[in-house]
Amino acid sequence: MSNKKLHFGIIGAGRIGRVHAETLAFRLPESQIVTITDVNREAAQSLAAHCGIPKIAESSEEVIADPQVEAVLICSPTDTHTDLIVEAAKAGKHIFCEKPIAQSLAKIDAALAAVKAAGVQLQIGFNRRFDANFARVRKAVASGEIGAPTLMHIISRDPGPPPISYIKVSGGMFMDMTIHDFDMARFLIGDEVEEIYTTGGVMVDPEIGKAGDIDTALIVMRFRNGVIGTIDNCRKAVYGYDQRVEILGSKGKIETGNCYPNQAVVSGEKSVYQDLPLNFFMDRYTESFAAELKSFTHAVIENQLTPVTGIDGRIPVVMALAARKSYDEHRPVRLDEVNA
Ligand SMILES: NC(=O)c1ccc[n+]([C@@H]2O[C@H](COP(=O)([O-])OP(=O)(O)OC[C@H]3O[C@@H](n4cnc5c(N)ncnc54)[C@H](O)[C@@H]3O)[C@@H](O)[C@H]2O)c1
Numbered sequence: 001m002s003n004k005k006l007h008f009g010i011i012g013a014g015r016i017g018r019v020h021a022e023t024l025a026f027r028l029p030e031s032q033i034v035t036i037t038d039v040n041r042e043a044a045q046s047l048a049a050h051c052g053i054p055k056i057a058e059s060s061e062e063v064i065a066d067p068q069v070e071a072v073l074i075c076s077p078t079d080t081h082t083d084l085i086v087e088a089a090k091a092g093k094h095i096f097c098e099k100p101i102a103q104s105l106a107k108i109d110a111a112l113a114a115v116k117a118a119g120v121q122l123q124i125g126f127n128r129r130f131d132a133n134f135a136r137v138r139k140a141v142a143s144g145e146i147g148a149p150t151l152m153h154i155i156s157r158d159p160g161p162p163p164i165s166y167i168k169v170s171g172g173m174f175m176d177m178t179i180h181d182f183d184m185a186r187f188l189i190g191d192e193v194e195e196i197y198t199t200g201g202v203m204v205d206p207e208i209g210k211a212g213d214i215d216t217a218l219i220v221m222r223f224r225n226g227v228i229g230t231i232d233n234c235r236k237a238v239y240g241y242d243q244r245v246e247i248l249g250s251k252g253k254i255e256t257g258n259c260y261p262n263q264a265v266v267s268g269e270k271s272v273y274q275d276l277p278l279n280f281f282m283d284r285y286t287e288s289f290a291a292e293l294k295s296f297t298h299a300v301i302e303n304q305l306t307p308v309t310g311i312d313g314r315i316p317v318v319m320a321l322a323a324r325k326s327y328d329e330h331r332p333v334r335l336d337e338v339n340a
Pocket residue numbers: 011012013014015016017037038039040043060075076077078080098099100125126127176281
C-alpha cells in the first residue's frame with residue numbers, strides 16, 4: 001500500500017451518505033473528501049460541517065467535473081444511480097454506488113457498459129459481505145469446513161417498516177430490502193441461483209399493500225449446484241433487527257445469530273433475559289460499512305478489481321425481478337425468464 005490518498009466527491013447527504021462520509025472523514029486515513037452535494041443544500045452543509053468537508057458543490061455535475069475528485073460516492077436515491085454512474089465513468093472517475101444500481105436491467109446494462117468503456121472501477125454497496133459473521137460463514141463454505149453445502153436459511157427482518165413515501169419509490173421490498181439477502185445468498189454459497197419461488201403478503205401495514213408492495217415473504221431458491229436456500233423477510237420484528245444465517249453441509253453446519261449491544265444476561269425468578277439486538281442497519285452493520293469503503297479505496301489505489309463488481313450489482317436485481325414475478329404469478333420462476 002502506497003501513501004497515496006484517494007480523493008472523493010460525495011453525491012447525497014442523507015442516511016447512507018452520512019454513514020459513508022463519517023467513515024471517510026474519521027476512519028479512513030487513505031481517503032479525503034474533497035466536495036459534497038445534495039439537492040437539499042442544508043443537508044450537504046450540515047454533513048460538510050460535521051465531517052470537515054471543504055467544498056459544497058451546487059450539483060452532481062460539479063462534483064463529477066471537479067478535477068480534484070478521483071472517486072465519486074453515489075448516495076442519492078436509487079432512481080438517480082445509473083445516470084450518475086454514466087456521467088462519472090465518462091469523466092474517468094472511479095465509482096462507489098449504493099445498492100441497488102437501478103430497478104431496470106436495461107439501465108444497469110447501459111451503466112455497466114459506460115464503466116467498461118471508461119476502464120474505471122465500480123463497487124456496489126453490498127456491505128453485508130464485509131460483516132465479520134457473514135464473512136466467517138462464507139469462509140466455512142469456501143474452505144470446505146462444513147463439507148458440501150445443502151441447505152441455507154437467511155432470516156432478515158427489519159425492526160419496523162420505512163415511511164410509505166419511501167416504499168412508493170423504493171422499487172418494493174424485493175428490490176430495496178431483500179436485495180441484500182439475494183446478494184448474501186450468492187456470496188455465501190459461491191454459486192448462482194437458477195429458480196425462485198416466493199410466497200408473501202401484507203401482514204404489517206395495509207398502507208404498504210395500498211402502495212402496491214408486500215411486507216412479509218418467504219422465498220425459496222434453487223442454486224445451479226443443487227443447494228436449496230430460503231430467505232425469510234418481514235418489515236417488522238418487534239424485538240429489533242433480526243439478521244441470522246444457517247448453512248447445513250455434508251460435514252456439519254454453521255450459523256450466526258444477532259448482534260447485541262452488550263452480553264449481559266439477567267436472571268430473575270421467572271425468566272432469564274437480555275437486552276434487544278442492535279436495532280437497525282446503522283448500528284448492526286457499522287463495521288461492514290467502514291470495511292467496504294476501505295476495500296474500495298485500496299482496490300482503486302492498488303489498481304485491483306473491487307470485491308463487489310457491477311455484475312454483482314446486477315444479478316440481485318434479476319433475482320428481485322424473479323421473486324416479484326413468482327409472487328405475482330404464484331409459480332416458481334427461472335432467472336432466465338426475467339434476465340433479458
Ligand atoms: N447499503 C445499505 O445498507 C443502504 C442503507 C440505506 C440506503 N441505501 C441506499 O442508498 C441510497 C440512498 O438512500 P438513503 O436511505 O440514504 O436516502 P435518503 O433519502 O436518506 O438520502 C438521499 C439524499 O439524496 C439527496 N438527493 C436526491 N436526489 C439527489 C440528486 N439528484 N443529487 C444529489 N442529491 C440528491 C436527498 O436530498 C437526500 O438527502 C438508496 O439507493 C438506498 O437504497 C443503502
